[in-house]
Amino acid sequence: MDSYGKKNGNIPLIRLENIGMIYKIGDISYEVLKGINMTIEKGEFVSIMGASGSGKSTLMNILGCLDKPTSGSYFLEDRDVSGLTSDELAEIRNKKIGFVFQGFNLIQRLSIIENVMLPLYYSGLHSRDSEEMAVEALKLVDLSEKGNKFPNQISGGEQQRVAIARAIVNNAPIIMADEPTGNLDSVRGADVMNFFGKINAERGATIILVTHDRHIAGYGRRLVTVKDGMIISSETINI
Amino acid sequence: MNNDKENKVKLAFFLDLESAYKTLLRNKIRSFLTILGIIIGVGSVIATISIGQGASKAIQNSINSLGSNMLIVLPGSSSLGGIKSGFGVLPTLTLNDTYAIRKLPAVKTDSGNLGMNQQVVWRGNNWSTLVVGANSTFTEIRDWPVAKGTFFTHQQVVSAANVAVIGNTAATELFGLINPIGHIVIIHNVPFTVIGLLSVKGFNAFGQDQDDTVVIPITTMLEKIAGTTWVHAIAVSAKTSKDTSLAQSEITALLRQRHHIPLHKPDDFFVRNLTELAATANSSANTFTILLASIAAVSLLVGGIGIMNIMLVSVTERTKEIGIRMAIGAKKSDILKQFLIESSVLSLFGGILGIGLGFGISSAISAFSPLKTIVTTEPIIISLVFSLCVGIFFGFYPAYKASRMNPVEALRYE
Numbered sequence: 297m298d299s300y301g302k303k304n305g306n307i308p309l310i311r312l313e314n315i316g317m318i319y320k321i322g323d324i325s326y327e328v329l330k331g332i333n334m335t336i337e338k339g340e341f342v343s344i345m346g347a348s349g350s351g352k353s354t355l356m357n358i359l360g361c362l363d364k365p366t367s368g369s370y371f372l373e374d375r376d377v378s379g380l381t382s383d384e385l386a387e388i389r390n391k392k393i394g395f396v397f398q399g400f401n402l403i404q405r406l407s408i409i410e411n412v413m414l415p416l417y418y419s420g421l422h423s424r425d426s427e428e429m430a431v432e433a434l435k436l437v438d439l440s441e442k443g444n445k446f447p448n449q450i451s452g453g454e455q456q457r458v459a460i461a462r463a464i465v466n467n468a469p470i471i472m473a474d475e476p477t478g479n480l481d482s483v484r485g486a487d488v489m490n491f492f493g494k495i496n497a498e499r500g501a502t503i504i505l506v507t508h509d510r511h512i513a514g515y516g517r518r519l520v521t522v523k524d525g526m527i528i529s530s531e532t533i534n535i
Numbered sequence: 536m537n538n539d540k541e542n543k544v545k546l547a548f549f550l551d552l553e554s555a556y557k558t559l560l561r562n563k564i565r566s567f568l569t570i571l572g573i574i575i576g577v578g579s580v581i582a583t584i585s586i587g588q589g590a591s592k593a594i595q596n597s598i599n600s601l602g603s604n605m606l607i608v609l610p611g612s613s614s615l616g617g618i619k620s621g622f623g624v625l626p627t628l629t630l631n632d633t634y635a636i637r638k639l640p641a642v643k644t645d646s647g648n649l650g651m652n653q654q655v656v657w658r659g660n661n662w663s664t665l666v667v668g669a670n671s672t673f674t675e676i677r678d679w680p681v682a683k684g685t686f687f688t689h690q691q692v693v694s695a696a697n698v699a700v701i702g703n704t705a706a707t708e709l710f711g712l713i714n715p716i717g718h719i720v721i722i723h724n725v726p727f728t729v730i731g732l733l734s735v736k737g738f739n740a741f742g743q744d745q746d747d748t749v750v751i752p753i754t755t756m757l758e759k760i761a762g763t764t765w766v767h768a769i770a771v772s773a774k775t776s777k778d779t780s781l782a783q784s785e786i787t788a789l790l791r792q793r794h795h796i797p798l799h800k801p802d803d804f805f806v807r808n809l810t811e812l813a814a815t816a817n818s819s820a821n822t823f824t825i826l827l828a829s830i831a832a833v834s835l836l837v838g839g840i841g842i843m844n845i846m847l848v849s850v851t852e853r854t855k856e857i858g859i860r861m862a863i864g865a866k867k868s869d870i871l872k873q874f875l876i877e878s879s880v881l882s883l884f885g886g887i888l889g890i891g892l893g894f895g896i897s898s899a900i901s902a903f904s905p906l907k908t909i910v911t912t913e914p915i916i917i918s919l920v921f922s923l924c925v926g927i928f929f930g931f932y933p934a935y936k937a938s939r940m941n942p943v944e945a946l947r948y949e
Contacts, residue, residue, distance in 0.1 A: 390864020
């Protein structure tokens, strides 16, 4: 495993130190995350599992730089990102993180290729290059012929593959997948999961998968279990 | 596998515009209703300004129809025991005054003028009309050529000939379809030979039919009809429009000298500058136009509020999309820009359609009413810019609201 973090110097890709998250609704505050410590190396395929309400979605939002923790530090490539402004976080999401959501989250009005090009648009690329990159990303998920179609003209499995193409188009080192198979049947779900495996193996992208499904979690190499806002176990999955 | 069009390099701005355009086209009826306010606003601004400009042109024309670069010299008012009469009461102006004025450097020509309502008789017909005594320079000063026959000459004025030139309305009333030239009409028991028919002049600014008139030599008028030596007015034509003020002061100086008015006494005459009158009339027409246009501008403002309203709805509806865009790296400014471009495209479209509407209204008014409206480029450009500003101004709050969304919450929105 040449992409394994420890070989490329000793800086982990992601390091969470004592991350806490408290939501306040009126006078009542909910402590959703209680002191999470976690390290993810470059090239890992980590599955985060937990029941609903366990705090795994909040953890994913923090890992994905969509949200800021109330306490603790988050080091992304050794840079503390827990105190950054929302625009700085947007830039990190654009350059470093690709998202794949349960509901596909494609923009219906835009064609497939335009959806895939969108992250490049926000990083300031508008040219032929960005289109070539999008075509290449679509090729990787076997959808190169569907670029001119619109999201509502293709199946759910295909839409999720478009979302994967969008996540990887910027060569982001981290792909975050939040219940990516939740809206798919098992055949298409397996199909989508195989693409994550392929990206992890061929591109060396770090994949962080959040799911409540043990079977889907099994696609990863490490299983992190979250319960009541705490990590209760972290184990390597033996294939 | 991709066609050439797809590979074309697109500029970022046009990409943004295209995206905004596509978004708005998805909701055609809603987009149209949103910009209806702007359409009506811009349309009414353009229409009112075109009406205003048409009206001021009409005023200009009717003042010009009195004659070009014209000044009118009127006898002064009398002041007897503290009671002041109006202008034109004192008999102070004579025919010789007119001949003296004619020699002034800034003056092109002039004509003494004495008008009286008289019964004009031809065979069994009679008609009460304005009989005007004038010099042979009348046609030049009033810009009013004869349509048939000839005007009387300076010799005929000097000899107080019994000749008359008849206006179109008076000719129609007296002669019907018969050619009046060569016939003899009776005015105040004096026979006159009709030697010319004036061309049609139309109504003046005060609604008076200028064609209802008969023009005879001023001398004939003074001697045989009025029985006096005083003229009612002297119409003066300055050399150019710039010379009117100069001519005014020259005439004042000349007449004071001719009438032997001491320095401490006021003028016994009055010089009215019609060019100044035109300017005054124009400025009041402009004030009216500005008033109308500002009322119309209020509807533009209301249209802008309509845009804000719909943009707020649109932002709420597209919360999820905003969340997606933020998740893949859109900054606040990107979201702000996206919605601002949308509202600007909307209002600009409204502006363009509004200009079309304004054109339509103003040409309809031109077609169905006597007023000829004038559409100039100025209000078009101003209202385009203004509608763009309305779009940006009223689009800002919704766009700002969109840009301040929390990505986590926006993504959760269904």
